[in-house]
Amino acid sequence: xxxxxxxxxxxxxxxxxxxxxxxxxxxxxxxxxxxxxxxxxxxxxxxxxxxxxxxxxxxxxxxxxxxxxxxxxxxxxxxxxxxxxxxxxxxxxxxxxxxxxxxxxxxxxxxxxxxxxxxxxxxxxxxxxxxxxxxxxxxxxxxxxxxxxxxxxxxxxxxxxxxxxxxxxxxxxxxxxxxxxxxxxxxxxxxxxxxxxxxxxxxxxxxxxxxxxxxxxxxxxxxxxxxxxxxxxxxxxxxxxxxxxxxxxxxxxxxxxxxxxxxxxxxxxxxxxxxxxxxxxxxxxxxxxxxxxxxxxxxxxxxxxxxxxxxxxxxxxxxxxxxxxxxxxxxxxxxxxxxxxx
Amino acid sequence: xxxxxxxxxxxxxxxxxxxxxxxxxxxxxxxxxxxxxxxxxxxxxxxxxxxxxxxxxxxxxxxxxxxxxxxxxxxxxxxxxxxxxxxxxxxxxxxxxxxxxxxxxxxxxxxxxxxxxxxxxxxxxxxxxxxxxxxxxxxxxxxxxxxxxxxxxxxxxxxxxxxxxxxxxxxxxxxxxxxxxxxxxxxxxxxxxxxxxxxxxxxxxxxxxxxxxxxxxxxxxxxxxxxxxxxxxxxxxxxxxxxxxxxxxxxxxxxxxxxxxxxxxxxxxxxxxxxx
Numbered sequence: 001x002x003x004x005x006x007x008x009x010x011x012x013x014x015x016x017x018x019x020x021x022x023x024x025x026x027x028x029x030x031x032x033x034x035x036x037x038x039x040x041x042x043x044x045x046x047x048x049x050x051x052x053x054x055x056x057x058x059x060x061x062x063x064x065x066x067x068x069x070x071x072x073x074x075x076x077x078x079x080x081x082x083x084x085x086x087x088x089x090x091x092x093x094x095x096x097x098x099x100x101x102x103x104x105x106x107x108x109x110x111x112x113x114x115x116x117x118x119x120x121x122x123x124x125x126x127x128x129x130x131x132x133x134x135x136x137x138x139x140x141x142x143x144x145x146x147x148x149x150x151x152x153x154x155x156x157x158x159x160x161x162x163x164x165x166x167x168x169x170x171x172x173x174x175x176x177x178x179x180x181x182x183x184x185x186x187x188x189x190x191x192x193x194x195x196x197x198x199x200x201x202x203x204x205x206x207x208x209x210x211x212x213x214x215x216x217x218x219x220x221x222x223x224x225x226x227x228x229x230x231x232x233x234x235x236x237x238x239x240x241x242x243x244x245x246x247x248x249x250x251x252x253x254x255x256x257x258x259x260x261x262x263x264x265x266x267x268x269x270x271x272x273x274x275x276x277x278x279x280x281x282x283x284x285x286x287x288x289x290x291x292x293x294x295x296x297x298x299x300x301x302x303x304x305x306x307x308x309x310x311x312x313x314x315x316x317x318x319x320x321x322x323x324x325x326x327x328x329x330x331x332x333x334x335x336x337x338x339x340x341x342x
Numbered sequence: 343x344x345x346x347x348x349x350x351x352x353x354x355x356x357x358x359x360x361x362x363x364x365x366x367x368x369x370x371x372x373x374x375x376x377x378x379x380x381x382x383x384x385x386x387x388x389x390x391x392x393x394x395x396x397x398x399x400x401x402x403x404x405x406x407x408x409x410x411x412x413x414x415x416x417x418x419x420x421x422x423x424x425x426x427x428x429x430x431x432x433x434x435x436x437x438x439x440x441x442x443x444x445x446x447x448x449x450x451x452x453x454x455x456x457x458x459x460x461x462x463x464x465x466x467x468x469x470x471x472x473x474x475x476x477x478x479x480x481x482x483x484x485x486x487x488x489x490x491x492x493x494x495x496x497x498x499x500x501x502x503x504x505x506x507x508x509x510x511x512x513x514x515x516x517x518x519x520x521x522x523x524x525x526x527x528x529x530x531x532x533x534x535x536x537x538x539x540x541x542x543x544x545x546x547x548x549x550x551x552x553x554x555x556x557x558x559x560x561x562x563x564x565x566x567x568x569x570x571x572x573x574x575x576x577x578x579x580x581x582x583x584x585x586x587x588x589x590x591x592x593x594x595x596x597x598x599x600x601x602x603x604x605x606x607x608x609x610x611x612x613x614x615x616x617x618x
Contacts, residue, residue: 032346032400039354043470054472057480064474064481068372068557070465074359075377075384082387220391221456224348227355228458231465241558245484276555283561312458 058242066238072273073123073230073305080124081226084131085218089211093136104138108186111141112179115148121273122150122300123230126309127222133200140193144186147326150274150300151178160296163278169341170289170296174278177297177337181329188325199315229312233305237271240304244269253286260338263291264331267299268307274300290338297334302327343457349395351462356389358466368469370615371476373556476616479538479575482549482562501529506582508532511550511563512618518585518600526585533565533602534580534610537572546572547599548581553617563618564599570607578613582606 054060100107118125129146133139150156152175164170209217252262263284272280277299281292302323311319343351362368363381373381468474498521501507511533517526535550545568551560567581583604 032396035346036350036353036396039350043354043466046467046471047473050471051473057478060472060475061477061481061484063468063472064371064477065558067465067468067474071359071362071369071372071381072377072556072558074388075380078384078387216391216394220348220352220395223388223391224343224351224459224462225456228456228461231461232458235461235464237558242484270558272559273555276559279554280559280561312456 062238062242065241066234069234069237069271069305070231073121073234074227076121076273077123077127077226077230078223080127081219081222083118083124084127084222085215087128087131088134088218089215091135096132096135096137100137100141104140104190105187107138107141108144108190109183111137111145112148112182112186115145115150115179115182116152116154118149118153121156121275122303122306123226123273123309125149126306126313127226130200130222130313133198138190139198139200140186140190143189143322144182147185147301148179148182151175151182151297156274156278156300159275160278163282167289170293173293173334173337173341174296176341177293177330177334178300180337181297181301181326181333184329184333185322185326188329189322193321197315197317197321199318225312226309229308230305232312233271233303233308236304236308237269240269249284249286253291256288256290259287259291260294260331260335263287263295264298264327264334267295268303268327270299271303271305272299288338289342290335293338293342294331294334298327298330301330343459345395346399348459349392349399351459352388352392353396354392354466355462356385356387356392358469359385360389362469367614368473370617371474371557374553374617375615476612477551477557477560478536479549481560482538482547482551482564485562498523498525501525501531503529506530506532508534510618511535511548511565512552514565514585514602515563515600518588524587527587528584530582530584530605531602532580532582534578534613535563535565536612537575537577537579538562538564539572539575540566542566544568545601548579548602550618551616557617560617566599566601567604568601570604573607573609578610580608580610 100110115125118128125146128149129142132142132145157171157175160171160174161168249262249266252258263281267277270277270280277296281295284292284295287295307319307323310322314322359381362372363378363385369378369381498513498517500523507529509531514526514531514533533548535548538547538549540547545566547562547564548567549565550563551557552563553560567583568586569583570581573579581602581604583602583606586601586603588598588601
């Protein structure tokens with residue numbers, strides 16, 4: 001049905017005047033019900049006709065993990081996008097100037113500590129950080145907030161305490177290491193980062209548009225944009241998790257320095273939500289506590305879906321520099337903290 | 343991606359979320375039960391955003407567009423069910439969009455949304471076309487890492503000796519590994535799970551996946567069953583039997599699944615909540 005509609009248009013693609021049969025509605029609106037009916041019909045028919053044949057175990061396992069990553073992350077993404085849109089639409093820029101110290105080097109640790117108040121996972125923090133930047137918060141401070149908030153918020157710390165019963169030092173180590181990495185990364189960006197690497201989404205309430213309309217349109221745009229990149233990350237994570245056998249892990253568990261690196265890489269690949277990764281870390285019994293700490297510190301800061309989100313939101317030039325920086329810092333700091341505390 | 347396509351993608355995504363969370367219990371295949379309110383709320387928000395956009399688009403009066411068409415007005419709006427084909431082109435598009443000198447907001451104004459959003463059709467299509475089931479023996483077989491050994495807990499109560507006790511697999515494993523009172527000894531129990539093959543001859547695994555947050559972090563709980571022939575893989579069964587006491591203390595941490603000598607086996611339907 002949609003094909004026919006598009007053919008109608010293709011008959012006279014450059015005509016400034018729509019055919020008279022089109023009435024007064026916009027051209028898109030003309031075909032809207034048809035496109036919608038075609039889509040729903042395709043999905044319903046496919047559900048009945050195709051689903052019984054798409055049963056290869058590997059495909060089904062892959063699709064379950066892929067859908068699970070998307071479904072699990074979407075509520076947090078919607079929450080983060082709503083918060084970010086609210087920041088841009090309703091909170092005046094002056095609020096941030098009052099709350100944060102004017103000097104970026106001083107603002108970075110404050111922003112890191114502020115990460116404690118946003119109870120979400122990493123998908124929520126990317127749009128919020130982008131909203132903060134577009135409201136004039138120094139990029140280094142917003143980035144520190146982005147790194148700190150998924151790792152040190154109360155929900156995550158409680159989950160860590162539950163996952164490691166009788167090991168309160170693990171919670172302390174996670175908190176300390178994550179905060180230190182976030183602040184160091186913020187300072188490093190402040191010292192060496194260049195303006196042109198970072199694409200700050202320019203957002204302001206356009207004149208003539210109500211705050212409410214600005215909120216809705218910012219939310220729409222961010223949701224589509226960040227959601228698309230979330231899917232990229234989900235595709236990569238599901239594929240790697242089906243293709244790479246877990247037995248490779250146990251082979252390296254014995255080598256101390258290698259095990260830290262391997263669990264850090266595993267955290268990147270698995271892209272587990274920061275509120276659940278402590279349980280996964282606790283189940284990796286063959287590894288040293290320091291390696292588990294590296295898993296907990298790296299996971300909320302660098303993982304496949306987060307890399308895709310960051311590249312999409314702040315630009316590839318940014319992700320190319322920021323991701324290796326954070327990863328190196330996270331591994332080094334968790335090795336140090338693990339050696340000192342655990 | 344024009345506004346209609348954006349709204350359609352959002353409507354479909356929100357609809358799919360509501361379909362698996364509010365209208366059925368399919369979401370239990372992917373996440374923990376506690377996620378339901380979050381999923382319904384997120385689904386409603388996304389769905390409403392999409393429907394609002396569609397309504398706006400429907401009401402918008404026709405305004406002749408004098409801009410030179412960079413691509414035909416239907417370049418983006420053509421049958422959005424071609425999402426997969428679009429997706430393959432998207433890598434290039436987003437690469438271009440991401441280069442720092444290209445202000446992506448420039449052409450992304452209000453009529454044109456980000457092209458990467460087409461990818462949001464993929465989870466929708468996966469949900470409707472593949473209808474991903476709960477993880478089964480394929481996923482369980484991939485994870486050969488030893489199960490974590492539960493910490494020793496003496497909080498387990500005594501079991502009745504004269505009747506069959508129904509318990510989750512996790513509790514059975516906990517009692518087998520971590521109970522100094524050895525409360526399982528000689529007591530008949532009934533466990534439910536799906537069938538998965540074992541490499542060892544003469545036994546098979548009664549398996550259930552355990553979730554922490556979503557199916558991406560699932561790992562298998564296994565009990566080795568001896569004494570009855572296994573039904574085909576992925577069949578859901580209830581097995582009645584008794585624990586075969588093994589000196590686990592002499593083994594390294596959690597390297598084997600506890601064994602069970604089965605006396606009875608019945609096929610059951612997959613439970614609504616397939617994970618433990």
